Amino acid sequence: MSQVRSPHKDAYTLILEAIDVGVYKPGDRLVESDLAERFGVSRTPIREALQRLETQSLLARDGRSLIVSSLDHNQMAELYVVRTELEGLAARLAARHATEEEVRVLRDMVSDDHRLVNDPSALARANRRFHKQIHLASHNRYLVQQLDLVHRSMALMATTSIAVEGRGEDTLVEHAAIVDAIEARQELAAYEALRDHISKAFVTRLKQESDS
Known part of the structure; x- marks a missing residue:
């Protein structure tokens, strides 16, 4: 189910806020298509947002999947x-x-x-x-x-x-x-x-x- 989103928030901000409030927790797998549907945006900005979050170490690779990072x-x-x-x-x-x-x-x-x-x-x-x-x-x-x-x-x-x-x-x-x-x-x-x-x-x- 897609959610109403603020026109002022980009895909990066939407995903970041979802992690911050616990919608996605450490270890959860993030899937482009699921995120695009949830936030009502196309997959391209979702893909770019995931790459940015991975660069910032907020997401990590688990095989071919991206998961929310955890801290040791x-x-x-x-x-x-x-x-x-x-x-x-x-x-x-x-x-x-x-x-x-x-x-x-x-x-x-x-x-x-x-x-x-x-x-x-x-x-x-x-x-x-x-x-x-x-x-x-x-x-x-x-x-x-x-x-x-x-x-x-x-x-x-x-x-x-x-x-x-x-x-x-x-x-x-x-x-x-x-x-x-x-x-x-x-x-x-x-x-x-x-x-x-x-x-x-x-x-x-x-x-x-x-x-x-």
Whole structure:
């Protein structure tokens, strides 16, 4: 069944978003004809999008098929090292450059997300929106671009650390502390609060991995 698509989204974006929200998970096989039907586009832009995603290592070869890539332990650890530093920098710059309106949006996000604590999938999506808002509030286009690449790779993790019992509540407490620091224009505190937040998420994910 084809789905209604935005005229402003190309095949690459449509496939990327489908991976990001878990429609296609690590190990799933992507077939040109199926994707063309699902998104209501011709096979040529689908083929070009798949080639681009393979070049970015978001897709991998399995014989003649393309599958959604997965991250091994070392890749995940390397990704978190980069993410921790870039996210911390985004928070530091947001504390310096965020407008009052942007801070208000962040504050409202934290408040609104409390209703999602018992819905890990919805809270995970809200978490991505929150972090994206901080990236934008940094007012540094090059940093935003690099963080977009990092978050695309995060989509290759089959589970979300937020699904762990108690992690949802902790996440929102940590988000509130980040916003407090940004609002107070405390650059170092914002940097440290966001790095600490990512570090705790990584520890949770490592525990998930050891229990699986």
